[in-house]
Amino acid sequence: MKAIVQERFGAPEVLRLADVDVPRVGPDDVLVRVRAAALNPYDWHMLRGDPYFARLMGGTGLRRPKSRVPGIDAAGVVEVVGANVRDLRPGDEVLGLCAGALAEYALAAPREALVPKPAGLTFEEAAAVPLAALTALQAVRDIARLRAGQRLLVNGAAGGIGTFAVQIAAALGAEITGVCSGRNAELVRSLGAVRAIDYTAEDFLDQPERYDAILDNVGNRPLRRLRRVLTPTGTLVINSGGKPGKVFGAVTNFPRGFALNTVVRQRIRPFIWKPRRADLEALTELIEGGKLAPVLDRTYALPDAAEALRHVEGGHTRGKVVVTIA
Incomplete structure (x- = not known):
């Protein structure tokens, strides 16, 4: 073959x-x-x-x-x-x-x-x-424990994981802000975000809004600054970070997140997806129900x-x- x-x-x-x-x-x-x-x-x-x-x-x-x-x-x-x-x-x-x-x-x-x-x-x-939607589902539903009416910020909302995460969060009844480039803002809003922040024009960390959960698919912001836009008991889901050739690469923020989680009220959750058939079945149900594409x-x-x-x-x-x- x-x-x-x-x-x-x-x-x-x-x-x-x-x-x-x-x-x-x-x-x-x-x-x-x-x-x-x-x-x-x-x-x-x-x-x-x-x-x-x-x-x-x-x-x-x-x-x-x-x-x-x-x-x-x-x-x-x-x-x-x-x-x-x-x-x-x-x-x-x-x-x-x-x-x-x-x-x-x-x-x-x-x-x-x-x-x-x-x-x-x-x-x-x-x-x-499979991989991107599994990651989004587990991050939003299981790690962030997102509920209807809560506010979620997705950093990297127009990427593979981000586009699924916005839709899944919308299906859960959350209020979503997506961080993306200006050319992708309309796409992110069409998937269910109430607001799209163009990272080339403004820094979401400088905004007054506070979020119940943040899904960080990019890893381009320090944890201490991400925590400032969380509510006092909010959840930061660390999904990514790092560039090719790094010693620790995408897991650089993981040990920092684990350490922070022991001393702050906020939930800092480094996260790696898991292959679960039940979750794949849940995703196909969302697709067949017209809630995920x-x-x-x-x-x-x-x-x-x-x-x-x-x-x-x-x-x-x-x-x-x-x-x-x-």
Whole structure:
């Protein structure tokens, strides 16, 4: 099969299109014929082995990539099911988390990483859902514990996670302020935000408003300043931060957040998403109910995956970037 492969850590240029073996299916696995795969900042972190701290913790591999074929978000058609899989069969259309998604075939192992694709979504739209929407749902619903009438600020509201977070928070009845560029302000308001702050023209940290929760998808502001725009018992959800080549990169604010959480009334919550089938099912219910819709920035063909990942790494995507495979 055709797949994007990487033999070493580095910039997107290390990626190449190659012929590789189709993954072997175990008794609890599902082989998916991938129709589309979405990219995330997670993917360029894996590509570069960044941050270096993650290599020591076993997250990316130490000297070379743990996974030869990158990608994790996929949508496609079930090709083969393992002997223990009872609720899926060949021909079913699915979305979910598949190791090595940038390939013609990818393995969901275990099967719990997959759910049926909503009929109203294209494969490209469906591929955009898993990681980003899981992150948004868990951050807003579980970590921030957002309730109807509460005020949420989303830093990075026009990105992959941000566009899902605004919609999910709106479905929960929250009042949302989104931080984005001016060109994306109309998009963010259309997704459910009552206000969009153009970060190129004003600093949301200088505004008088106070928020019950902040979801920080960018990590470009000091924690002490973010806390100033929280209510006295508000929640700061730390989801991101850092640039390529950093020793600690995206987890730089995590130890600071844990330390602060022990001495302040506000809830400071460093956060990493978890792969949960029940949450994927909750997301598809929101989609089928018309409360959640993926926002697509650009689509690329499989041979152009390096260019697609370079665009994601630039940090200014409008929704999700998707690679079409079939």
